[in-house]
Amino acid sequence: MQKERAIPEGYMTVGELAKKMGTTVRTLQYYDQEGVLSPSAESIGGRRLYTYKDMIRLHQILSLKSLGFSLSDIKDRLISLNTPAEVADILAQQASVVKEKIEVLSESLNAIEALKEEVLQMQTVDFKKYADIIINLQLDNEYYWLIKHFDSDTLDHIRSRFDIESGRLFMDRFNQLNEDIIALKKSGIAPDDEKAQRLAEQFWNMVMEFTDGDLRMLPKLMKFGNLKGENRDWVQKQTIVNEYIQPALNIYLSKIGVNPFKEVR
Incomplete structure (x- = not known):
């Protein structure tokens, strides 16, 4: 019984990994089933064990998931993490995706702020005009502001x-x-x-x-x-x-x- 409980140094159980990364055991089990993140080892008692390398890969997966990627997309984006260059490469890819998301969010924020100004200037509730303004903002039409007149x-x-x-x-x-x-x-x-x-x-x-x-x-x-x-x-x-x-x-x-x-x- 003592053997089953012993976890080799440098390894962690699914529960420990889930706690460290702020996720759930069920999520990690699902990732394993989908072939996105499988345990690196098993204990003598058959417990699934993860390494700190797995932890970095999980961080990579969770980051991509939060950016809206599906698991199939994430599978295609995962690379090996055996050298500093490979780790730096995946971090660079993640940074690029984050920058793209920031740009999209910045555009959305600008559109929201612009619509807010138009709404306040109109001083009446007209959802049809709001819809026209939103469409023109999305199309980057610089004359969107004319609509309220x-x-x-x-x-x-x-x-x-x-x-x-x-x-x-x-x-x-x-x-x-x-x-x-x-x-x-x-x-x-x-x-x-x-x-x-x-x-x-x-x-x-x-x-x-x-x-x-x-x-x-x-x-x-x-x-x-x-x-x-x-x-x-x-x-x-x-x-x-x-x-x-x-x-x-x-x-x-x-x-x-x-x-x-x-x-x-």
């Missing part, structure tokens, strides 16, 4: 007119047009100049593309020239663009015989 009808219109890719392309084209308008303004080109009129035509065409010809949306879109509470470069640029393009647009619309606000009424 749209009413429900406009948002429904946008959802029906644009998918993710076409919406992104539209914003890219619109921003490029804004840059061209700002460059023209800096050059001192008059609103009635041919170059200014070409840009006014492009601007109007984009308005028609966005609204799908529904001129009732124009008053709502005009509000975006003066977004209160938004200290963003895009808003400041839009203010500069609107100051220049408005007179050029008035001239262009007069030439083609269009009075959009009269038609809205």
Whole structure:
């Protein structure tokens, strides 16, 4: 009986290992069944014994498990730990995975903080808008903050007119047009100049593309020239663009015989 209880130096029972590593005997038994971590030896009485090398491997397994890896994934990632280089290699792999997880968590934290700011600025509970903002944050759309300024009808219109890719392309084209308008303004080109009129035509065409010809949306879109509470470069640029393009647009619309606000009424 004394022989069965004797544990060789450098070995520990499954219970001792579980206690040292803050896990359970059942978990270690399961890892053994799955071939992820088996005991290194057996006592004379048939007790399963683990070494400190097994302890390091268990640490490796538990770390990977906490990072969301399945046991099959972990099996593929386990390497031998017979040399300092091999131990350093697995630690480097774990560090790399942890860094990736930190990056993902940092992005999630930033998204949560951004959504919190949008929610507070909206001052109303609108889960549909929250969902739109979350989706755009996940897609790294830098214009997610615009969503809170749209009413429900406009948002429904946008959802029906644009998918993710076409919406992104539209914003890219619109921003490029804004840059061209700002460059023209800096050059001192008059609103009635041919170059200014070409840009006014492009601007109007984009308005028609966005609204799908529904001129009732124009008053709502005009509000975006003066977004209160938004200290963003895009808003400041839009203010500069609107100051220049408005007179050029008035001239262009007069030439083609269009009075959009009269038609809205």
